[in-house]
Amino acid sequence: MKLLNKTLQYYFWLSIVLLMVAIPVFYFVLQRIVISNIDASLVASKTELIPRLRVMEIHPGTPQPRLEDGVTLEKAPRQPGGDSLYTTDKYRLLTSYLVINQETYRLQIKSSLADHQRLIGSIIILQSVLLILLLSGLLLINQSLARRIWKPFYQTLRKLRAYKVDDPGPLQLTPSGITEFAELNTAVEQLAERSRQSYLSQKEFAENASHELRTPLAVFQGKLEMLMQTSPLSEQQAMLISELADASHRMARLNKGLLLLTRIQNGQFPETAEVSVRDAARHLLAQYEPQISQQRLSVEEDWLDELKVTMSPNLLEVLLGNLLSNAIRHNVAGGKLVVKGANGALTISNTGQPYPLPEERIYQRFAKNSKDAESMGLGLEIVRKICDLYGFEVKYRWENMLHSFQVIMKS
Amino acid sequence: MKILIIEDEKALGQSIADYLQAESYTCELVADKHTALQRIESFDYDCILLDISLPDGNGLQVLKALRDNNKTDGVIIISARDGIDDRITGLQLGxxxxxVKPFHLSELSARIAAVIRRRRFSGSSIIEAAGLTVDTAARTVRAGQQLADLTRSEYxxxxxxxxxxxxxxxxxxxAEHLSGDGEGLFDNYDFIYAHMKNLKKKLMQAGWADRIKAVYGMGYKLEA
Incomplete structure (x- = not known):
């Protein structure tokens, strides 16, 4: 739930409660005021009537003076007590006992409540309308104001969402005049800058370490080659040297892969050209022909179009090379390799292990999943980094006993 | 033939020198820019191996000095940096x-031979050894008088x-030499074996006595 709606929700409930309580209270208060007003006017009428009634006493036999509507005077048995006021369903009634010429009369003055009720009703309706208008106006103002006030916050949020730690520049947020947001922006900027710096230094470290490793690796490899030249050389020694050479070769390759990764992340492949994925894939398949025929793989190609993309030709070759060599290396003897290009997407499928790969792990560095102990586990990470660089999407699927990697290059 | 090795990592420089000396190259080893500049001023070399990061400066300055003096010594840069920019700068400077380090000494030796071949004057594109005559300009191989028809990889x-x-x-x-950058994607050297078998068969058909020996699964050796 939005913070704005949350606060509005409280305002709303408060308004409802206020309306619920205020309208009846208002009604009763108004009614009481009106009734006491009526009572006062009834009493006033009575006080005004009494001198006129006294005339009857002074001049007995004179007919009863003409009385206004709502005033009745009739003989009645003597009742104790003074005046009484009560409400019937439509009237407010004042009953008073007078003694005129030793006779007791009951004087009743009534006043209609209907008019007053209507008045109260319209006052209440007016009040309610006013209250509701006031409240909804308040809510509206509050909402539009809040929207304007929260604008910097949403801007910050939008920028944060789009921010990647490997962006070239530092995170820059729109300055805000509101202290809280200004503080938030500063804190966020500092945080982003710190992560960017540590990312940069880590990247730099990876790059430097890879570079620095190369000279000792070269020394190691050179000495190994010199060791190969020594004679006499026993078979046992040759085997040891051979294993050392394998290890050194793997180190060199790993080093190369790591450097390639940092270089992709550094955006050091700025040159782009329009290249045909089909041609590049065919070229690579021809290059891997020895490995393909050795595993007796059947290769199926299915191109709807050439699949032209604009990217670094070097990286395209790395991308395809990694995917194709994976499909060959993790295949089974006599298996299948399918290369499909259609609708801006390239799909490379292969037979292999009879169970799907754990999708969440396959792009992680060094997560290897193969009988091939020497697979270096950088290949798919490199694939994903290249895809990230050009906004491609790479998907893994396991269907009909085929492992498929699909690279969506154009949507 | 004289080779100047400018490399501050002495162990590496020494390995290179030792490896190349078996090939009747005369190697001189220097470890800093200052000495390197003195050497290139006084002597001519067939090939100079140049490390870029030297303790007292950038190796590219040596290359620049060389070209400024209109010297035509062949130069191979050996560097730990393999960025495209680094390569372009180096090649643009001549x-x-x-x-790129780490490299195989055999690869270095092949590159040196290629540079020297390219820089030498006409008629030098023929290599005669081990009973074979290779014309590197025409890319043909003869065993005695008989032409062997080799594929590109076999050649x-x-x-x-x-x-x-x-x-x-x-x-x-x-493997690295034959498949370039694509190597490393496979841990499979059987294709070398296949190429080797075909190469030997073709050469023997042309009347060559096989002198290529497999050395304990470590590699191969051509005995001349």
């Missing part, structure tokens, strides 16, 4: 080749072994 393989003759060339070096 280097003949660019080799490359033979030339590689020939320039590194009498030394063991590791299977990794051969």
């Amino acid at each position: 280097a003949d080749d660019y080799l 490359d393989l033979l030339l590689y072994l020939l320039t590194n003759r009498n030394r063991v060339v590791s299977k990794h070096a051969i």
Whole structure:
């Protein structure tokens, strides 16, 4: 739930409660005021009537003076007590006992409540309308104001969402005049800058370490080659040297892969050209022909179009090379390799292990999943980094006993 | 033939020198820019191996000094940096080749041979060794008078072994040489074996006595 709606929700409930309580209270208060007003006017009428009634006493036999509507005077048995006021369903009634010429009369003055009720009703309706208008106006103002006030916050949020730690520049947020947001922006900027710096230094470290490793690796490899030249050389020694050479070769390759990764992340492949994925894939398949025929793989190609993309030709070759060599290396003897290009997407499928790969792990560095102990586990990470660089999407699927990697290059 | 090795990592420089000396190259080893500049001023070399990061400056300055003095020594840069920019800068300054560390000594030796071949005058494109005559300009191979019809890979393989003759060339070096950057995607050297088998068969059909020996699964050696 939005913070704005949350606060509005409280305002709303408060308004409802206020309306619920205020309208009846208002009604009763108004009614009481009106009734006491009526009572006062009834009493006033009575006080005004009494001198006129006294005339009857002074001049007995004179007919009863003409009385206004709502005033009745009739003989009645003597009742104790003074005046009484009560409400019937439509009237407010004042009953008073007078003694005129030793006779007791009951004087009743009534006043209609209907008019007053209507008045109260319209006052209440007016009040309610006013209250509701006031409240909804308040809510509206509050909402539009809040929207304007929260604008910097949403801007910050939008920028944060789009921010990647490997962006070239530092995170820059729109300055805000509101202290809280200004503080938030500063804190966020500092945080982003710190992560960017540590990312940069880590990247730099990876790059430097890879570079620095190369000279000792070269020394190691050179000495190994010199060791190969020594004679006499026993078979046992040759085997040891051979294993050392394998290890050194793997180190060199790993080093190369790591450097390639940092270089992709550094955006050091700025040159782009329009290249045909089909041609590049065919070229690579021809290059891997020895490995393909050795595993007796059947290769199926299915191109709807050439699949032209604009990217670094070097990286395209790395991308395809990694995917194709994976499909060959993790295949089974006599298996299948399918290369499909259609609708801006390239799909490379292969037979292999009879169970799907754990999708969440396959792009992680060094997560290897193969009988091939020497697979270096950088290949798919490199694939994903290249895809990230050009906004491609790479998907893994396991269907009909085929492992498929699909690279969506154009949507 | 004289080779100048400018490399501050002495162990590496020494390995290079030792490896190349078996090939009747005379190697001189220097470890800093200052000495290197003195040497190139006084002597001419057939090939200079140049490390870029030297303790007292950038190796590219040596290359620049060389070209400013209109010297035509062949230069191969050996560097730990393999960025495209680094390569372009080096080659633009007039280097003949660019080799990234770590490299195989056999690869270095093949590159040196290629640079020297390219820089020498006409008629030098023929390599005669081990009973074979290779014309590197026409890319033909003869055993005696008989022409052997080799594929591109087989030719490359033979030339590689020939320039590194009498030394063991590791299977990794051969794989890398034959498949360039694509190597490393496979941990499979059986294709070398297949190429080697075909190469030997063709050469023997042309009447050549096989002198390529497999050395304990470590690599191969062409004995001249």
